[in-house]
Amino acid sequence: MKTRCLCPAPNASKQSGAFQNDTRGSVAIIFIFFLFVGMGVIGGTVDLGSAYRTRAMLLDAADAASLSAVVNGSASLNAAAAMTTDGAVPGAAAAAEAAFMAQVAGQDGSLHPSATATVVKQGTTVTATVSFIVDVPTHFMGVFGVSSVSVAGHATSVNGTPAFVDFYLLLDNSPSMGVAATQNDIDTMVNATGGCAFACHETDKPGTDNYSIAHNLGVTTRIDVLRQATQKLMDTAVSTATVPNQFRMSIDTFNINLHPISPLTTNLAAAKADAAAIDLMVVPAQSWNDDRDTNFDVVLPQLDAKVPASGSGVTSADPQRVAFLVTDGVQDMDPATALDVLPGASSSPNAHRLIQAFNPSVCTAMKNRGIKVAVIYTTFMPLPTNGFYNAYVAPWQTEINPHIKDCASPGYFFEVSPKQGIDEAMKTLFLKVVAEARITS
Numbered sequence: 001m002k003t004r005c006l007c008p009a010p011n012a013s014k015q016s017g018a019f020q021n022d023t024r025g026s027v028a029i030i031f032i033f034f035l036f037v038g039m040g041v042i043g044g045t046v047d048l049g050s051a052y053r054t055r056a057m058l059l060d061a062a063d064a065a066s067l068s069a070v071v072n073g074s075a076s077l078n079a080a081a082a083m084t085t086d087g088a089v090p091g092a093a094a095a096a097e098a099a100f101m102a103q104v105a106g107q108d109g110s111l112h113p114s115a116t117a118t119v120v121k122q123g124t125t126v127t128a129t130v131s132f133i134v135d136v137p138t139h140f141m142g143v144f145g146v147s148s149v150s151v152a153g154h155a156t157s158v159n160g161t162p163a164f165v166d167f168y169l170l171l172d173n174s175p176s177m178g179v180a181a182t183q184n185d186i187d188t189m190v191n192a193t194g195g196c197a198f199a200c201h202e203t204d205k206p207g208t209d210n211y212s213i214a215h216n217l218g219v220t221t222r223i224d225v226l227r228q229a230t231q232k233l234m235d236t237a238v239s240t241a242t243v244p245n246q247f248r249m250s251i252d253t254f255n256i257n258l259h260p261i262s263p264l265t266t267n268l269a270a271a272k273a274d275a276a277a278i279d280l281m282v283v284p285a286q287s288w289n290d291d292r293d294t295n296f297d298v299v300l301p302q303l304d305a306k307v308p309a310s311g312s313g314v315t316s317a318d319p320q321r322v323a324f325l326v327t328d329g330v331q332d333m334d335p336a337t338a339l340d341v342l343p344g345a346s347s348s349p350n351a352h353r354l355i356q357a358f359n360p361s362v363c364t365a366m367k368n369r370g371i372k373v374a375v376i377y378t379t380f381m382p383l384p385t386n387g388f389y390n391a392y393v394a395p396w397q398t399e400i401n402p403h404i405k406d407c408a409s410p411g412y413f414f415e416v417s418p419k420q421g422i423d424e425a426m427k428t429l430f431l432k433v434v435a436e437a438r439i440t441s
Helices: 010-018 024-070 075-082 094-107 183-193 210-216 221-242 270-277 295-304 360-368 387-391 394-407 424-441
Strands: 116-123 124-136 148-160 165-172 245-253 256-267 320-325 328-331 354-357 372-378 413-416
Touching: 010 245, 010 328, 024 075, 024 094, 024 116, 024 124, 024 148, 075 094, 075 116, 094 116, 094 124, 116 148, 165 221, 165 256, 165 295, 165 424, 183 210, 210 387, 221 245, 221 270, 221 424, 245 295, 245 387, 256 270, 256 295, 256 328, 295 328, 320 424, 354 394, 360 372, 372 424, 387 394, 394 413, 413 424
Parallel strands: 165 245, 165 320, 320 372, 372 413
Antiparallel strands: 116 124, 124 148, 245 256, 328 354
């Protein structure tokens, strides 16, 4: 009889251990798990990258919208300039929000962000801020229950309201401004008149006075150059203004007293038209009033009385004020009206006539009231063939420049040749006043 062996097979325990140690199923599960997580991370990165790009686009739109509220010439900046108190600029926030939404719609019409804007004036500073928030849909993160990513941001732009400035032009039209403007024109006048370079305008010699001779010969005089330069200045002011009614201009000529050419006005086209009337002083005859036709000591106090104290320039109701003087710097007046007799004036022809350089003390009162005084000195050209000049001006001509310069506020003085540079000097001084008015305001 055969007996069945009931003992374990020799390798039974090893097979049992092999079965117990088989982890191939677990590895597969772990692999699937990490694959799932990895895909989620990659998908999340894609979604977050999309949200980042959306936010960058929205920041660009917010930046453009905030800038549109403060850029020179914008309706919002104009409204801010018209405000007399600090605070929110009327209508500006809504306009900035609308500008932001228009920018976004042009980039991605599927986005519907919430936007808020503030546009506030504080002193001369206007600050515009545009803020936004939006939920950006996700594509991969939804697997984890995240259907959107919220992004937010803001952009701020700042600008200053432009300074409002009133300019009071005081232009010398005394007989000495009838001197020919260049050496060639001086020579032409001397040859045509038997030695006189002055284009005197005398009503007792209609058509035959030196003024008529100069015009008939095509000679350019100082007053001609000054007239053209003043008209160009109006064009410069128009092109420079960044808000309506930023600049006002008043034009006066002077000899014995102020003579109005154009009233203080924001209508610079009208002021330009008025400036065409700038011309040489007309006298009844040679030696009328003993030729005492240029009196700064009378005219400057008259201008001082006309110009109010300078304001802050923050609003049109409180403008900064500038006296703009163009002259050759030589006085010829009744000594009884002189505020002071300067050294060298003893060369005057008689006791009833005082010829001297500009007296700078007459500008002090205006400067003490905050009024800037800008001066363009049209160089008094030597007239060596003229006996009167040689006797009564030449001895102290070197004093003309320093005296007239002392009248000007620091940095607001130009000396120019009678023909070349007057218009450029007027433009340069104007732009300097405007730039510094903006800084100091």
